[in-house]
Amino acid sequence: MxxxxxxxxxxxxxxxxxxxxxxxxxxxxxxxxxxxxxxxxxxxxxxxxxxxxxxxxxxxxxxxxxxxxxxxxxxxxxxxxxxxxxxxxxxxxxxxxxxxxxxxxxxxxxxxxxxxxxxxxxxxxxxxxxxxxxxxxxxxxxxxxxxxxxxxxxxxxxxxxxxxxxxxxxxxxxxxIRLLYLPGALIAGVLGVMVDLCIISIIAICKSPYMLFKGWHRLFHDCIGREGPFLETICVPFAGLAILLWPLAVAGAVLGSMVSSIFLGAYAAVVVYQESSFWLGLCYIAASLSIYDEYSNDILDMPEGSCFPRPQYRQKTSSVISSRAASFSRPQSFKNPPSHSSSFSAHMVELKSLELVDALLKECQRQGEIMVSEGIITLKDIEDAKSNKDSGKMISIGLPAYCILQALLRSAKANSAGILLKDNVTEITSTNRPKDAFFDWFLNPLLIIKEQIKAEKLSEAEELYLGKLVLLSGDPEKLKNSDIGAPPESELRRAELDALARRLQGITRSISRYPTFRRRFDSSMKTIFEELASKNGESNIPAGPQTVPRSRSMFARMFSQKSFNTRTSNHGSDQEAQPVVERDVEII
Known part of the structure; x- marks a missing residue:
């Protein structure tokens, strides 16, 4: 428009x-x-x-x-x-x-x-x-x-x-903790909170009128000219609401500055403890005022610099600290903001965090249905997962970790720069990922694991071994009683696969702790429970070929009853699986 x-x-x-x-x-x-x-x-x-x-x-x-x-x-x-x-x-x-x-x-x-x-x-x-x-x-x-x-x-x-x-x-x-430097750190932290809370509050209050009128000027200009947030019709109501609520946004910014000044000043205690110097903690208190002043100038597009001194508060000036200090200077994006029209001209697939979580849970549901049909998931496993027992971690932790592993394997084989989703069509990378802290914490470790898998050049037997290890590591009893296949002959190779399995389990465990995940996971597991209940209630199973997902043959090789109980020593000469009728299933 x-x-x-x-x-x-x-x-x-x-x-x-x-x-x-x-x-x-x-x-x-x-x-x-x-x-x-x-x-x-x-x-x-x-x-x-x-x-x-x-x-x-x-x-x-x-x-x-x-x-x-x-x-x-x-x-x-x-x-x-x-x-x-x-x-x-x-x-x-x-x-x-x-x-x-x-x-x-x-x-x-x-x-x-x-x-x-x-x-x-x-x-x-x-x-x-x-x-x-x-x-x-x-x-x-x-x-x-x-x-x-x-x-x-x-x-x-x-x-x-x-x-x-x-x-x-x-x-x-x-x-x-070193008790010798604890009193000095506490004193520096209290001084930092008192000084920063007072002075930063004054700075925020003094700059709030400028923020109020500058924001209103920009919003009214965009409203009359139908630019910026008013360019798209669906954004017009929200942008108009922003005009009315802009004073609340300014008040919230001032309140947020006051609250953040407490933590900014309390960090002086960390500086004193890390540097073992009370004087450097005082230097940080003075430098924190300059840091906030320069940062607020960048946000409000005001002239660069600060009237407060900025002394050095670290004994060793590394390139990392210098780069972090330089990050407070005005970036090029503030000097040359992008045009409003160009932001909508380039087509880019925008991924949303909840959609990706739902995609992972749908894949868990699909793989869970396959495992139910193969007899891997039992009624006891689902009941243990509902009651949050350790034996139920094969479903609550192992199943999502296994689905993530399959996505990483597909991405490594396709030589993808990111992680392939939805049958190798959608790719999540560091550029199109959702701008949430959730993906900042977990996407990069998963990309590193994918590169490690690509560098290892796993064979098919090693992929099957790693997949079963990831799935069953949450249930030590089942892992101990199950023959998960012949491990690699090299001890170094086994240690590498065990480390990859532990890392995937740890990342999945961290993901499962976030809000909405358990509710969504329980909802997706209801379908598996219903299928398992109907399977146990069926007395006669019709003979002949059945319609199963595409990856049924893979699970037949991985989790057949022979694989768990009576795997022969010549596992290189496996019998061919029975022909099945396949149907297209959307793979995430």
């Missing part, structure tokens, strides 16, 4: 758009006012019940894991005990207050945004969707928020603490 050209056309377009936008805003505001009290009742009550119900369990289990772990030294454990107690005491207050504020924001803004989205979503009956959208979905979403919060407090928390308790010290040395 091309923006109107000329002052009269732009003014006429703005006059016609304004009543339309105000009507939608009033409708969304009314829906938000009606639903906000209900959501404020559901989310805080549900989250408060979870917090208070698990508080004693969190208290005792946290101290049990801290004293049981071998990663921490005795002095560090003594220091952590009072700190953890303070955090646990304030956790119910912070959690309940955050639930009230988050529930109010969600209950008010979700219906409003759904009202605007109903207009630009290409729906047939837009009048009905303007009224209905954001009502039932918001109420259901509030229950989903409580469910995800419960999963984080119950499953994710205990998974993290189990890793702390069971894992040994890295490189054979546990973490310890």
């Amino acid at each position: 091309q923006p109107p050209r000329g002052f009269l056309a732009s003014l006429l377009n703005f006059i016609c758009f304004l009543p339309y936008f105000i009507g939608l805003l009033i409708l969304g505001f009314i829906k938000g006012i009606i639903l906000c009290p209900l959501v404020c009742l559901i989310v805080p009550v549900g989250n408060s019940a979870v917090i208070l119900g698990l508080w004693l369990v969190h208290l005792f289990y946290t101290y049990y894991c801290i004293w049981s772990t071998k990663q921490l030294g005795p002095v560090l454990k003594l220091v952590l005990c009072p700190v953890v107690l303070v955090l646990l005491i304030y956790w119910p207050v912070i959690g309940i207050l955050g639930s009230v504020l988050g529930g109010a924001a969600y209950g008010f803004f979700s219906p409003m945004l759904a009202t605007f989205k109903a207009v630009g979503g290409g729906k047939t009956d837009q009048f009905f969707h303007c009224i209905y959208d954001g009502t039932c979905d918001t109420v259901k979403g509030s229950f989903t928020v409580v469910r995800d919060f419960r999963d984080v407090c119950y499953y994710s928390y205990f998974s993290i603490m189990d890793d702390l308790r069971l894992q040994g010290p890295s490189a054979g040395k546990y973490y310890e």
Whole structure:
């Protein structure tokens, strides 16, 4: 859609758009006012019940894991005990207050945004969707928020603490704290918080009027000329809403600067402890003011530099520190911003994080159905996974890790620069990946593992061995009782495959701790459970060829009953599998 050209056309377009936008805003505001009290009742009550119900369990289990772990030294454990107690005491207050504020924001803004989205979503009956959208979905979403919060407090928390308790010290040395420099670090941290909170708050308040009028100037200019966020029709309601809510954004930026100044100043304690120098901690306090001033100037497109001094607070100036310091100077993107038209001209596949997670879970469901048909997944495995037992990790951890491994193997064989998804059509790389911290933490390690697999040049037998190792490593008993095939003859090769399997298991375990994952995984596993229940209930299975997924023959080689129980020594002369009728299945 091309923006109107000329002052009269732009003014006429703005006059016609304004009543339309105000009507939608009033409708969304009314829906938000009606639903906000209900959501404020559901989310805080549900989250408060979870917090208070698990508080004693969190208290005792946290101290049990801290004293049981071998990663921490005795002095560090003594220091952590009072700190953890303070955090646990304030956790119910912070959690309940955050639930009230988050529930109010969600209950008010979700219906409003759904009202605007109903207009630009290409729906047939837009009048009905303007009224209905954001009502039932918001109420259901509030229950989903409580469910995800419960999963984080119950499953994710205990998974993290189990890793702390069971894992040994890295490189054979546990973490310890030096008590000699602890008082100086605490004093520097308190001074840093006091100085930075005071001065950074003054700087943020002084720059807030400039941010307010500069943002309004840009938004009104784009609104009249239909440029920037107003270029696309679906973005117009949200951009118009941004004009009204821009003062709140400025106030939030000032509040965020005040909160961030606490952590920025407290980092002086880390500098004193790392550099073993109280003077360098004071130098950092002065330099932190300059760092914030220069960074805020870059964000607001103000002149470079700062009136505050920036002394050196590190004894050893490495190239990494110099590059990080240079990153606060104004980048070229601020000096020469891209044009508005070019941002929409280049076609680029945009990947969304939730879509990728759903794709992984669909692949887990597909592979799980195959394993059910092969008898690999049993009813006991699913029940153990539901009850969060260690024997159920073959499904909750091993199955997603196995699906990720298959994607990495396909990508390595195709010599892809990223990770191939959806039957070698869609590729996720460092350029088109979702701009979420989730993918910053996990995409690069997976790309490294893919390059390692490519460099190893695994044979088919090694791929099968690695796949079964990844799948069954979460269930030590089944791994011990199962013949997973002949391992490589070289001990170095076996150690490399074991390390790859452990890394994939660890990455998958970390992914499973994030909100919404367990809920989505349980939903995808319901289909497997239903298929397994129907399979156990069938008395007569019709003979003849059956319709099975494309990779059935691979699973027949990997997980046949012979593979587990009576594998012969001459596994090089396997019998040919029975012919099956294949159907096309979308592979992720």
